[in-house]
Amino acid sequence: MSLTDLKRKQQKQNPPKVSIEEFIEDAVNYAEGKPSQLQKPAKPKKTAPRKFRHATFSLSETSIRQLDDLAQSTGIAKxxxxxxFIHYYCDLSEPEQQELLEQLQDLTPPSAQ
Structure with missing residues (x-):
């Protein structure tokens, strides 16, 4: 067994067999700067659209602990x-949002503001 047997990537497949005429025609295309007619166009990879983006933000130790506890007790990812919570807040009317913010402002310690 050689080291090449240990590679994870598969070996490249043999190129398709072409006639001499096709080879010469493709060489002429290459010389003229045209794309190869022998190579199959690469299929675009189908990637699912990303639903979420990674975000980084800061939370107080208390908020992190509360979020951890809530996630553990409900079995829902943080x-x-x-x-x-964001969806719930956005579904509130503007006066309801203001009222909620005022209630939460009273609970927030001054050092966390």
Missing amino acids: SRLLRM
């Missing part, structure tokens, strides 16, 4: 809980 990021999903945050998305749910």
Whole structure:
């Protein structure tokens, strides 16, 4: 066994067999700067659109502990809980949002503001 047997990547497949005429025609295309007619166009990779983006933000130790406890007790991922809370807040009317913010402002310690 050689080291090449240990490679993870598969070996490249043999190029397709072409006639001499096709080879010469493709060489002329190459010389003229045209794309090869022998190579199959690469299929675009189908990637699912990303639903979420990574975000970094700061939380107080108390908020992190509360979020951890909530995630553990409900079995819901922390990021999903945050998305749910944001969705809930955005569904409130503007006066309801203001009222909630005022209630939460009273609970926030001055050093965390």
